[in-house]
Amino acid sequence: MEEISKQFKGLTRRKASFLLLLAAVLFCVALVALTRGPASVGFKGTFTALFGDSGTAHAIIWKLRLPRIIMAILTGSGLALAGTVFQAILRNPLASPYTLGIASSAGFGAVTAIVFGAGFCSEYHIAGSAFIFALISSFFILGIARLKGSTPETMILAGIAIMFLFSSLSSLFQYMGTMQEVQEIVFWFFGSLSKVGWGEICMAGAMILLPAPVLIKWSWDFNLLAGGDDSAKALGVNVESIRRYGIVLASLVTAGAICFTGVIGFVGLVSPHITRMVIGSDHRFLLPSSMLTGAILVLSADTLGRTLWPPQVIPIGIVTSFIGVPFFLYLLMKRERDYW
Amino acid sequence: MRNDLQILKLLAKYVVAVGVLLLVVCLILFSGLTAHGLQSQAERTTGKIITFKDADGRSIEVRQPVKRVVVLTSDALEVIRAIKAEGLVAGVNSGISRDPLFWPRLKRMPSVGRWSHPNYELIAELNPDIVIGYAGRPGPVMERKLSSFGIQVVRLDFYKMFTLKREVKILGQILNREKEAGQLIAWYHKGRDLIQKGVKQIRYRPRVYVESYSKYHTTGPGSGGNEMCVLAGGQNIAAGFSIPYPEVTPEWVLAENPQVIIKAAAVSNAYGITGSGPLKKIRKDIMARPAWDHIRAVQEGKVYVMESSIWTGPRGIIGVLHMAKWFHPDILRDLDPEQIHREYLEKFQGIKYRGSFVD
Numbered sequence: 001m002e003e004i005s006k007q008f009k010g011l012t013r014r015k016a017s018f019l020l021l022l023a024a025v026l027f028c029v030a031l032v033a034l035t036r037g038p039a040s041v042g043f044k045g046t047f048t049a050l051f052g053d054s055g056t057a058h059a060i061i062w063k064l065r066l067p068r069i070i071m072a073i074l075t076g077s078g079l080a081l082a083g084t085v086f087q088a089i090l091r092n093p094l095a096s097p098y099t100l101g102i103a104s105s106a107g108f109g110a111v112t113a114i115v116f117g118a119g120f121c122s123e124y125h126i127a128g129s130a131f132i133f134a135l136i137s138s139f140f141i142l143g144i145a146r147l148k149g150s151t152p153e154t155m156i157l158a159g160i161a162i163m164f165l166f167s168s169l170s171s172l173f174q175y176m177g178t179m180q181e182v183q184e185i186v187f188w189f190f191g192s193l194s195k196v197g198w199g200e201i202c203m204a205g206a207m208i209l210l211p212a213p214v215l216i217k218w219s220w221d222f223n224l225l226a227g228g229d230d231s232a233k234a235l236g237v238n239v240e241s242i243r244r245y246g247i248v249l250a251s252l253v254t255a256g257a258i259c260f261t262g263v264i265g266f267v268g269l270v271s272p273h274i275t276r277m278v279i280g281s282d283h284r285f286l287l288p289s290s291m292l293t294g295a296i297l298v299l300s301a302d303t304l305g306r307t308l309w310p311p312q313v314i315p316i317g318i319v320t321s322f323i324g325v326p327f328f329l330y331l332l333m334k335r336e337r338d339y340w
Numbered sequence: 341m342r343n344d345l346q347i348l349k350l351l352a353k354y355v356v357a358v359g360v361l362l363l364v365v366c367l368i369l370f371s372g373l374t375a376h377g378l379q380s381q382a383e384r385t386t387g388k389i390i391t392f393k394d395a396d397g398r399s400i401e402v403r404q405p406v407k408r409v410v411v412l413t414s415d416a417l418e419v420i421r422a423i424k425a426e427g428l429v430a431g432v433n434s435g436i437s438r439d440p441l442f443w444p445r446l447k448r449m450p451s452v453g454r455w456s457h458p459n460y461e462l463i464a465e466l467n468p469d470i471v472i473g474y475a476g477r478p479g480p481v482m483e484r485k486l487s488s489f490g491i492q493v494v495r496l497d498f499y500k501m502f503t504l505k506r507e508v509k510i511l512g513q514i515l516n517r518e519k520e521a522g523q524l525i526a527w528y529h530k531g532r533d534l535i536q537k538g539v540k541q542i543r544y545r546p547r548v549y550v551e552s553y554s555k556y557h558t559t560g561p562g563s564g565g566n567e568m569c570v571l572a573g574g575q576n577i578a579a580g581f582s583i584p585y586p587e588v589t590p591e592w593v594l595a596e597n598p599q600v601i602i603k604a605a606a607v608s609n610a611y612g613i614t615g616s617g618p619l620k621k622i623r624k625d626i627m628a629r630p631a632w633d634h635i636r637a638v639q640e641g642k643v644y645v646m647e648s649s650i651w652t653g654p655r656g657i658i659g660v661l662h663m664a665k666w667f668h669p670d671i672l673r674d675l676d677p678e679q680i681h682r683e684y685l686e687k688f689q690g691i692k693y694r695g696s697f698v699d
């Protein structure tokens with residue numbers, strides 16, 4: 001008994017160490033990202049400008065590079081958190097923040113604002129519209145869940161229906177739009193971190209970081225859900241409630257993450273899997289570690305996108321998709337043990 | 341009881357019967373279609389043949405007289421109106437009726453659908469001699485669908501600065517408006533000469549950041565914006581890029597520190613708008629971008645917004661005139677691009693001068 005207790009404590013310590021290691025890696029990647037850019041600020045210059053008073057270098061660091069880095073971290077952690085929660089709630093390893101059609105509905109919101117904004121719409125209008133429609137889709141799914149029961153199968157099917165509905169509507173509006181509007185829409189779907197400032201960070205930060213502690217608090221419930229609805233219920237988990245509120249909060253996090261930056265794919269799907277391979281499926285560690293992994297992924301992808309082909313920027317949605325493909329192939333080839 | 345051989349023989353007879361029936365139906369259909377095509381062509385067998393290379397680089401033959409034209413693009417329609425050939429228009433694209441102020445006489449013409457996805461049935465029903473569309477879109481399917489009706493597809497862009505004059509000349513020949521086409525070309529030359537005279541005197545080219553319709557998407561080589569900037573005597577900071585519309589970071593623009601910023605904006609029904617409210621707002625937003633107050637162009641107030649009507653297209657020369665004046669205000673002090681715009685609208689387009697195109 002003591003032996004088991006000792007082993008368990010050792011395992012927990014290892015997981016905690018991995019979490020700290022991830023935080024350290026994120027910090028290092030952020031540092032590298034802060035010092036890289038087309039303006040020749042330099043390594044030392046970056047730190048002088050960071051703590052200095054004014055001047056162009058100071059403005060570059062505080063108004064351009066830092067917001068970009070922080071938004072990348074927020075978006076990556078938000079998408080990873082939502083992805084992990086969806087995978088737990090839907091008990092499906094292929095679930096992602098976009099499984100329930102959120103990307104399609106947010107995209108539709110953006111398309112609507114761009115096509116019907118008649119040139120008057122700003123970034124905030126587009127983001128607001130994307131956010132509202134993202135939430136509309138998740139409430140719609142909840143409505144269906146109330147009528148037909150909150151099983152994973154019901155929700156995934158409803159999500160697929162939503163995805164097709166909003167994709168078709170987006171296509172219809174794009175068909176009706178002018179060349180310039182279509183171009184704008186295409187670029188929105190590619191994803192971009194160039195357009196975010198401190199105002200957007202505060203809003204996105206609130207939507208991503210406020211639900212996070214609640215979702216992490218439900219870690220034990222997510223652990224128990226993995227064993228099936230019946231055994232979870234027998235162990236005292238209010239399965240219907242967890243599923244419904246989990247979806248609302250995870251959708252809020254996803255909507256907050258993508259409404260300002262556009263659709264950034266693969267991170268929500270890939271981060272939980274990478275983390276699970278190292279740390280296992282205990283959501284007390286999986287959720288925060290997944291968030292850190294997602295943050296590292298998005299930040300690295302953005303830095304790569306800015307520096308691979310300078311001064312042109314490869315849109316972040318494209319870079320993350322490229323990262324996802326080899327990862328999936330690797331998963332396919334190397335399934336030595338069932339970690340799911 | 342039938343044996344296998346008898347069943348096989350029956351099956352073979354059945355297959356042959358169906359095959360013969362299908363062949364007969366195909367023959368009837370084919371002859372019907374050909375007859376229609378021949379009939380349409382028979383109606384067009386008189387008159388001179390004009391041969392030219394269209395915007396796709398294909399050799400096209402058009403038999404005169406051209407009495408009916410379906411026009412898929414508003415650029416081509418604008419040129420047709422400028423060479424006084426409005427009366428030949430039989431059908432237009434769906435965008436024309438949405439801009440009734442700019443197209444007072446053509447807004448009620450039959451619509452054949454979008455410039456990129458026209459309805460071939462509607463076009464065939466209108467029985468035009470030619471259809472004018474952009475090179476590349478719609479694709480070769482348009483030629484395939486319309487050739488059986490004897491309708492010639494002519495691909496002319498009318499928005500690229502370097503091919504515009506050639507295309508106007510070709511259109512003048514096809515529609516028997518060579519004199520009017522010559523007058524329009526003379527007007528383009530007037531504008532070009534004004535610019536070239538000014539540009540000859542410049543001692544340097546200011547560094548310019550040209551932003552296209554989407555935020556942080558600049559105009560590289562191969563784009564209209566780059567062409568216009570160079571013609572106007574500016575130096576596009578994105579001239580060394582490898583794609584026409586690359587995305588850049590705001591930090592890069594800061595690092596390049598351009599002396600002038602030009603922004604292309606699309607405002608719907610710009611012709612009908614009084615006052616430059618929307619364009620002013622766009623300009624204000626650009627100048628308020630984070631850290632952009634460190635850019636020389638923003639500090640000196642040299643940020644300009646141009647509406648899409650004069651950004652490339654048949655009126656692109658007016659956009660270039662504006663740009664030239666913004667780049668070299670001392671040399672081109674007496675230049676009044678909007679006066680030239682007024683002349684174009686009133687003399688060539690037959691409509692009043694109004695609208696808001698720059699800020």
